[in-house]
Amino acid sequence: MNKSDNSRRNFLKLTAAGLAGAALIKSETAQAASFKKADVIYRTLGRTGVKLPIVSMGAMRGDTKALIEAGIKRGIVHFDTAHVYQKGKNEEMLGEIFQNYDRNQFFIATKVVPDDMDRKTGEIGSGFTVEKFMEYLDTSLKRLQMDQVDLLYAHAVSSGKAVLHPELIKALKLAKEQGKCKFLGVSTHKNEPEVIKAAVEAGIYDVVLTAYNFKQDHRDELTQTIADAAAKGIGFVAMKTMAGGFLDEEHTKPVNTKAALKWALQNENICTAIPGFTAFEHLDESFSVMEKLKMSKQEEKDLEFAREYAGLYCNQCSVCAGQCKKGLPIPEIMRSYMYTYGYRDMNQAKTLLADMGVKNDPCSDCDSCTVSCVKNFAVADKIKKVSRLVDVPDEFIS
Numbered sequence: 001m002n003k004s005d006n007s008r009r010n011f012l013k014l015t016a017a018g019l020a021g022a023a024l025i026k027s028e029t030a031q032a033a034s035f036k037k038a039d040v041i042y043r044t045l046g047r048t049g050v051k052l053p054i055v056s057m058g059a060m061r062g063d064t065k066a067l068i069e070a071g072i073k074r075g076i077v078h079f080d081t082a083h084v085y086q087k088g089k090n091e092e093m094l095g096e097i098f099q100n101y102d103r104n105q106f107f108i109a110t111k112v113v114p115d116d117m118d119r120k121t122g123e124i125g126s127g128f129t130v131e132k133f134m135e136y137l138d139t140s141l142k143r144l145q146m147d148q149v150d151l152l153y154a155h156a157v158s159s160g161k162a163v164l165h166p167e168l169i170k171a172l173k174l175a176k177e178q179g180k181c182k183f184l185g186v187s188t189h190k191n192e193p194e195v196i197k198a199a200v201e202a203g204i205y206d207v208v209l210t211a212y213n214f215k216q217d218h219r220d221e222l223t224q225t226i227a228d229a230a231a232k233g234i235g236f237v238a239m240k241t242m243a244g245g246f247l248d249e250e251h252t253k254p255v256n257t258k259a260a261l262k263w264a265l266q267n268e269n270i271c272t273a274i275p276g277f278t279a280f281e282h283l284d285e286s287f288s289v290m291e292k293l294k295m296s297k298q299e300e301k302d303l304e305f306a307r308e309y310a311g312l313y314c315n316q317c318s319v320c321a322g323q324c325k326k327g328l329p330i331p332e333i334m335r336s337y338m339y340t341y342g343y344r345d346m347n348q349a350k351t352l353l354a355d356m357g358v359k360n361d362p363c364s365d366c367d368s369c370t371v372s373c374v375k376n377f378a379v380a381d382k383i384k385k386v387s388r389l390v391d392v393p394d395e396f397i398s
Helices: 003-023 028-034 065-074 085-098 130-144 166-177 192-202 219-230 257-265 280-291 297-308 330-341 346-356 379-391
Strands: 042-044 051-053 078-080 107-112 149-154 181-188 207-211 235-239
Touching: 065 085, 065 280, 078 235, 085 107, 085 130, 085 346, 107 130, 130 149, 130 166, 149 166, 149 207, 166 181, 181 192, 192 207, 192 219, 207 219, 219 235, 257 280, 257 297, 330 346, 330 379, 346 379
Parallel strands: 078 107, 107 149, 149 181, 181 207, 207 235
Antiparallel strands: 042 051
16 A cells, blocks of 8 residues: 555545534434524625525535525525535536526525636736636536526635736626626635725625634724725625634534624624535524524633634634745645534535645655744644645545
């Protein structure tokens, strides 16, 4: 057995328990019968004027039609997907489901990553073309079996320059002019205040989908930036509200995800959040926050404990940028680590690692790690663990 085979076997052994747990989903009929009714809280999505329940659904990790349909029955109106999720299968699944419903009852969003975007700098290169962006969008619409999405995002943008890139703006405007979307947005996982300010400056963006959670060190700055932009008509959707979901790789220290969702929704400038449900009980728990949105004392204590615990969630602060002598994209690798060990979403993690050109165990020939993390992450150890994923065949993790 060669080194690659051994790494693959060890990685699969390590994650088998998590995958098995994710597969234990109750029948739709049994779980639907246990749903509790709650008064649905609606908020308006900025200048779009669209009113949405404060809990929506991120379909990124959804791989069963029954779960999506349970969300519809529960009262979910807004479903979020992307061109890159599950290599297109996510959009295809949603497309098949929504053929059975009145399309006008739902608010559907998809996202397209701008081509030739440098994940390290966040800037868009000369290789970006309007034609390629529109080609990706057309593919997404075909998968969704729709002529139009309600909301189109430029996906995973992390710099003001990218938000304001003339060709990207041209592509987005064209998509709207051709009737392929009603509203325009930008999604961001890091440098969120910078991205939000640029979105306001650009004048074409209606919505920002932003990482927003209780563990972000810059949460106060981000909250103020959201308030300033909301006052100018920008609508906000929150993601990554669960901050990784767990504090340890073994899943013995869960984040109080209900409290985490409540924390994000305490901000009335957040129209809705898009938790990535993988089980019926997750859907039920998240929707139930509307029964009592105010946090209890115990929930506040739970979040305070989790906030001080290093956990799995990377702050994406980029303080570590440039510290690695090999020039590795540390924030992106740490996000892949969170996807793998927090969300058990190895598909998304591997895609991100591949986009970054990360190889298996890239730190193997380093005597010591030069990267210092503000969260005290053991960076080299986490890189070693997650980078093994690049040698795992897709059929084992799809």
